[in-house]
Amino acid sequence: MDLPSSLAWLVDEAAASPGPERFLAELGRRLLSDGLPLAGGALTLSVPHPIIARRTWLWRAETGAVIEALGFAAAPESEAGRDWLAGLGPVWEERIGPSEDGLLLGWAGIADGAGTFAADDAARLGDVARFAAAPLAALAAREARAALLEAYLGRRSAARVQAGALARGTGETIRAALLCADLRDFTALSEVTEPHAMIAALDAWFDRVAGAVHAFGGEVLKFIGDGVLAIFPVAVASAEPGADGASQGDNIARADRNACEAALRAVAASRAGMAHLDQIRQAQGLAPLPFGAALHFGEILWGNIGAADRLDFTAIGPAVNLVSRLEGLCKPLGRSVLISGAVAANTQTALTPLGEHALRGIAEPCAVFALPED
CATH class of the missing domain: 3.30.70.1230 (Nucleotide cyclase, GGDEF domain)
Structure with a gap:
């Protein structure tokens, strides 16, 4: 089966990513190479931490840079990723795995006045989300373990x-x-x-x-x-x-x-x-x-x-x-x-x-x- 570069990477290599930041940046880069018109991406994970409830990574296609935004447990729940993506263009977003896992993957398209992703592009991003479920679950488990250890050990x-x-x-x-x-x-x-x-x-x-x-x-x-x-x-x-x-x-x-x-x-x-x-x-x-x-x-x-x-x-x-x-x-x-x-x-x-x-x-x-x- 001849898979696009992004899907092949998700199957073979993505689970070994050192962290969500690198995962999002590499996946975004490969989606661009596969011809998807993206302006940015966002990945949100819920973490078991006494202060931090959510961590969101924001990737900008133009520069390849990734920044992190924190959602605190004492603050009202916000959609940092969705709000940021909406400022770049039309938004495609999908929850990965069970809702209690708090895994959210989203993309912003190139603003062209239509306000939505083309049907073919949205379908391709749906495939990406399904292929990303397994490596993202592994990454989320590692991040949860790290958050717990840091809270109790430093x-x-x-x-x-x-x-x-x-x-x-x-x-x-x-x-x-x-x-x-x-x-x-x-x-x-x-x-x-x-x-x-x-x-x-x-x-x-x-x-x-x-x-x-x-x-x-x-x-x-x-x-x-x-x-x-x-x-x-x-x-x-x-x-x-x-x-x-x-x-x-x-x-x-x-x-x-x-x-x-x-x-x-x-x-x-x-x-x-x-x-x-x-x-x-x-x-x-x-x-x-x-x-x-x-x-x-x-x-x-x-x-x-x-x-x-x-x-x-x-x-x-x-x-x-x-x-x-x-x-x-x-x-x-x-x-x-x-x-x-x-x-x-x-x-x-x-x-x-x-x-x-x-x-x-x-x-x-x-x-x-x-x-x-x-």
Whole structure:
């Protein structure tokens, strides 16, 4: 059977597409080659995610470029793909598979005044939709799995797990800035607060700190009660010898500084966010949410740890222990943020030295610094 290029690709190769963006771009390119008069295309998938309900990819035939639009769960459902296609020309659209799968494939034709696709072209696009059902179902399943893993593990950890890093004890040693933070007097607050209000307070706290971590390129590894552990890994690419004449050692030092500076910016943004939240709570007659946070820099083992049938993709090592102990020093020292000497040595930010302090379970005293405005 001699199939058009687009249909043959859907049968033989499309299921191996690395993602919906590449799938849509390649399918659109092949439809153009097969003679279909297209101005653009749109592909929408529903995803199981706490914030994002739908992801839509928009392809423009003139440039071959694909952009992504997100539909959020809290927002009214919109037809981003259809609305965008309607601005290009007549629209052909078809739902792929069961309606609950949320798979929608659409195309815009070349605007010619008729306002519709020619009957033959519409029939050919119907064939494309039927042939696309199987590879799109595979792509949708992969995207759903990725969305779930990212929601529960974080983007970098999810990528490692999807790449096959599943065996217990597997991992790698990486350099990273670490952030450890938790709320003060949380136990006492929880005893006098209704459970739903306590959950809302925790969510608001985690939104501020996790939002700041993600904004500056970090990743939340875990929430532990009212606590957060996050990392800012050293970017491997920036540690390689560059074309600017810098040595490998210079680039490594620069990458270390970048990670520490990102962590410092994130903790400053967290403090600003919490100050604003406390103003809102005060206006509502609620108690503020004081917190403590610590930053450290060092090597960690990042990988699979746990029981044979229940694993956690997390970080362990002396650096993790130190940042946790350092955070426990915030309340005795009357500071909301404490910074280790390892971070202070990797930043140009002005910090206030607080001397060396012994940390429980840590052999050597730790040089401790604070933010000047703290």
